[in-house]
Amino acid sequence: MDHEFFMRRAIEMGKKNPKFAFGAVVVERGTQHILAEGVNNASANPTHHGEIVAINDCATNHPKIDWSGLALYTTAEPCPMCQSAILWAGIGNVYYGTSIPTLQRFGWNQIDIRAEEVGRRAGFAKVSLTGGILEADCDDLFRRPPG
């Protein structure tokens, strides 16, 4: 898997919302196929974090997809809401750039529970999380919190 290729696309998605540059793509593992994309749209709907928008896009456009064969790339570590959605979807692999502690250090409001911890508590699903993909580029998206 070309992690940087997919993360670059997640970063492009994030830049569509310069204030909340949380971008995500859903990918068919083992291919170059991007199946779905999302960018944070929480100003319209508070649940519309980038990862949720990408999962919804995937469900709408690929209703028969086998979620277990998918990976999700996101500019920032999934928050507990997004990580829960990832687990309920059954996506087994997540790659992220900026970590929750870094977002907090930059002044972002974040729920202080790591995605790994949310994953550990879901007995029904297994998820592998890998952080630090194009981390410096992702961190640059979040250096200044909104407002």
Ligand SMILES: Nc1nc2[nH]cnc2c(=O)[nH]1
């Ligand atoms: N990972 C992630 N964290 C967030 N915190 C606030 N919005 C978001 C988002 O869209 N994605």
